[in-house]
Amino acid sequence: MPGNRHRASGGRHEMGAGPLRTHWLLLAVLVLTLTAALLVDGYTQHMFKINNDAAPHPPGASGAVPAQVSSGGPVIDSASVPARTLRPRPYRIALTFDDGPDPVWTPKILKVLRENHVHATFFVVGTQIAANPGLIRSIVADGNQVGIHTFTHPNLGAIPPWQRTVEMSEEQLAIAGAAGVTTSLLRPPYSSVNDAVDNPDWGAIRQAGRLGYLTVLTTQDSNDWHRPGIARIIDSATPGGSAGQVLLMHDGGGNRAQTVAALRTLLPRLKAHGFRVGTVSEAVGIANPMRPASTLDRWKGRALLWAVKGGDTALTFLTWAMYAAGALSVLRAAIVLWAAGRHRRKPARRGPGVSTPASIIVPAYNESAGIQAAVRSLVASDHPVEVIVVDDGSTDGTADMVEALGLPQVRVIRQRNAGKPAALNTGIAAASFDLLVMVDGDTVFEPDTVHKLVQPFADPRVGAVSGNAKVLNRRGLLGRWQHIEYVIGFNLDRRLFDLAECMPTVPGAVGAFRRDTLLRVGAVSDDTLAEDTDLTMAICRDGWRVVYEEGAVAWTEAPASLKALWRQRYRWCYGTLQAMWKHRRALVQGGPAGKLGRRGLIYLLVFQTLLPLLAPVVDIFAAYSLTFLSSTRVISVWLAFLLLQLIMGLYAFKLDEERPSPLWTLPLQQFVYRQLMYLVVFHSLFTAAAGIRLRWQSMERYGTLQIPASGQRTTEKV
Template sequence: MRPKGHWILLLLTGLALFAALLIDGFAAGQVGEGVERPGPAGGRAPAAATRAGPVLNLTDGTLRSTRPAAGTIALTFDDGPDPVWTPRLLDVLRRHGAQATFFSVGSQVARHPGLARRMVREGHEIGSHTYSHVDLGNTPSWRARLELDLSQRALAGATGRGTRLLRQPFSGTPAALTGAQWRAAKAAAGRGYLTVLTDRDTEDWARPGATAIVRRATEPAGKARARPGAIVMLHDSGGDRRETVAAVEEILQRLSARGYRFTTVSEAIGLRDGNPRASFTAQAAGKALVLGQRGSGWVVGGLTALFGVAAVLTVLRLVLLLVFARMHTAGVRRARRRRARRRADPYLPPVSLIVPAYNEEAGIAATIGSLLDTDYPGPVEVIVVDDGSTDRTAEIASSFTGIPGVRLIGKPNGGKPSALNTGIAHARADIMVLVDGDTVFQRDTIGNLVAPMADPRVGAVSGNTKVANRGGIIGRWQHIEYVIGFNLDRRLFDVLQCMPTVPGAIGAFRREALASVGGVPGDTLAEDTDLTMAVCRAGWRVVYEETALAWTEAPATLRQLWRQRYRWCYGTLQAMWKHRRALVERGASGRFGRRCLSYLSLFQVVLPLFAPAVDVFTVYGLLFLDPGTLALTWMFFTVMQALAGWYALRLDGEPARALWVLPLQQVVYRQLMYLVVVQSLVTAVLGARLRWHTIRRAGTFGGTPDTPVRQSVP
């Protein structure tokens, strides 16, 4: 099967994001060789080199060196350009009419091309300091070539010029030249570069104070001469350069008073042009590099912010769920005490149990049997609506019609909402319980489910759906999701009085509430969510009764799970869009919209939509950043999820041993659910219509509901 276009687009987007991360990571030195410190010295450079002048020319294979002319000072600044300190240094130089040479990092030039253009415009010179500040002496040859080429491209793209000057990161005076740096200098000479060292290393990177920086810059090294020329090493990036800015001001004043002239390295050594104009091709390639790196920087910045926002929102959601679960538990206890005081006059209304069924032969017998096997003392009728099944559903259901209170209604296939509305029209009671054809009740479920209806303000009650077939890993994942996700959410929605969904598997409705919204809607694929939202907007309370248990058969394969969740998610999006006006309305409808729809939009649409990008960032981090930090972060969130899961399982009376599948669920199942959201959103945006996806039943209850039905309430 050919993949759909949006999946190809999603894959390409993921690859583009990863490529952007790689580009930005390479520029920051996170991808490839380390850049924090130089590697082994690799022996010593030849004596002739260590005694040479600060500018080494090896382009013809022999060592020639030179020094600045007498009376000239070439101030050089490494590691920039920096958006804070480089402009301040340029301002100081402009006030004194001085020129300098900036050995700039190519990636920084690409990030701040305007600063590079200002340097050239004001008569300064730019040399290469590699692209990502790597130690060329301890870098593979291919990486060294790439560093130099990319640095040239960045300079050409930003300024339209190239450079013939190179200063290796971590280099200093000729006397400190290592064997590895000497070999790198020879390799660079083969590409036309002059290696520029320094006469006076101020070591301003260590922030020794402005006075020490001035002293090192103004005291001539070696044998004193009359106004000797010198190359002075400073830095315009790499940290707080406040001391450097102050020192440069004093250096210019003090040495100008001695008659020194401040110029570029090229002019100081008599080089014709250190920044020749780049070719059109080089400029075009450079502009593409600058644009690509800046774009990558924006992408990485966005992903970093997104990662942080997602982390904060995830923690906030977990905290809210736990706090509101606690509040809900306290409220349930109070309600139970009130009901206990009314035992003399118990609330036992007649109840109609409506079961819409389409091709449910695998479980319909267990469903009907569990509804009949109830300890509810009030009048109960069971209405099975066969929605044009093509299997033995009607035959099996008809075998129960001899039992008083059981009716079978047949109709042509018209969809679940149509079947429900048919059952509602034939129901005799004012309290109706809607039950899926693959669900079984416990003996006390009906009584627990209708008990909250004693409050006339309650229009609907959501029961507690349990996964019956939780034997395999997929079943266990869904069990965790039902308990931690769905049920914790329902407790929060109950407290906030904005329940979005009474599940189709188990829900009680008051006839008056159903009539007020026109019955079960049929224009969305999530009729239970659509109906519940309409009931809430109509002013009815919808509550969650955790003791009303129903056991349902969950999808047993990933394909079936995908089909089910795709329908659920798409239908929920339809319902949210249908009820969007609740966001701006007043009263109960507005309260529901601003509380529930905002929550659903943020946590079930927006965050899942961007979650794949966060996952791409996480994979990149594990490969190229500090994996320990990311592992600790992942463990922190997993532990928080586990604590929330433990509390949710405890509230539901479930054993905590189910949590062993949680870490794997975070890696596999969560991504599957995110992709479901992406698929649903694409379908909605494209305006495509989604058919009702039926799920093949495995017959979990096997027609013998005794085991799940007879289980006691935890």
């Protein structure tokens, strides 16, 4: 939990350029592109299904359907006035296949047609073309014809006219993009014979005629969709007389093994009965309905196919991202809960207590709102201490306010503004004792905090100790959310890091160090904006143990506005990334440094960097699923995730002896706070990748600091 609070007038970060705004444009473009791809995929794959074309539909009124259409031939030219129809000639059969192309069955059907020197008309679905564009080229290359069966297979009579136009035009572009041709044949999904056409169907057929299409219905249904058996398919497909027929079969939409087997017997049988089998135009006696597509239509069609393919790819990516996010969330919960339980059961430290006096260093820049409360709480410690307040060029009278307290064990050192690391180093140099406690100027200690904080130094291997920082100003949703984050996130993680001996951060709000340890690692560096994380990692790499003392409680003032929270977390995240990069060699080192690298750094990379980046993907997928898939499943997954968070929260609050009442805000936190945090991570990563150096930023102060009464939890007071 980095604690940078200072602005440096001459530091290396002040002179850097401000963050570029292009990355927000990039993020917006990525999100909009992904959303558009998913909308295409959702519409094409989930708005309609390729169901049984022969399934019964409730009959509607048919008074508007012309008599010559109801009793006419299956090929309808609705653009003529009056509408006219055509029938196949005697002993002619137009062999048609619906709902393909299918990667399994269409090639097998094409093989049977080639073996029998027969051509057919394939009424194809646009989504199937997008998935199998090569099959359309094979169909056309073999001399067969294609007709449109709409892009997503809706009932044209049940959708508005604008959507019918989209369905037909997009299907036409798909054919042009895949095979370089256009067609004037249309078979509406769920259509059958002429006398089944009702008023809505006729409206769709008339609109198709105005767009230049001939509508092709059927006169003989093989019923192969129902898979009744090969013999029954053959019987249903065989004409009872000499009249010409438009025969309906299927090459897609399900298992077409019976269709392929029946076709092998049916074609020789029809030939033996004197029938000539061919395309619709051959059977009816009209001109070839297929024409070469224009160059523009070919490119538009290819773009459409790429868009549909992109939607499929985006959905695949989102699905795997969802699995990854879910797995990582469960894995992190399992790890931290297990570690917290182990940490809780660790044997208490034995041996003589540490009574050595400690020097408390308070770097302060414009802390007038709370510095007096902070200093009073430190002086009230039940452990012998001296307090050194280093005023880092404040302009609000911070140093004067401390001196006005007239406390004998408090020293004030004034210096020109040089940044928090410089202020801490000034305090280290001026300290009288070998045990050093560092605390921010917006933090108050309980009377026993210092004593508990220094006890782990009884172990000579311990070089630094992290205390337990708690949010003081918890009023309002933002305060409660930060309180939850501190308890669940920060403190559970510290128990894990303590157990794994890879503590990456001793927070600036409450931490203790050996002077010798600090001097060995070069004291506090200003290489990063997270000087506390940088310092802690350096200590770990030097071979020291860094432990967590949950009983050493400090109350800190958290940001009270979204703007202030953004600035704080952006600085923390960016500084942590800097520190991780600076200490990346720990990944290949041995000993304590290797534990930091292969445990701590990998944990930070996976769970505090990569996992937040998956959050927007999860949100977009959730919106997609609510729109196009099962809302029940999405809500169930979200509730399961929320339950996992609640379990972690209840356990963490129990460990920290906190009342669980703020956890009622967890559901709301998922909709606002979590999004803010992953935007922070994205912003930080882009800034780091772009090589932008940030300025130091001062924090707002709200004057809410107060010294907690001994033994009283702040949850009872705010």
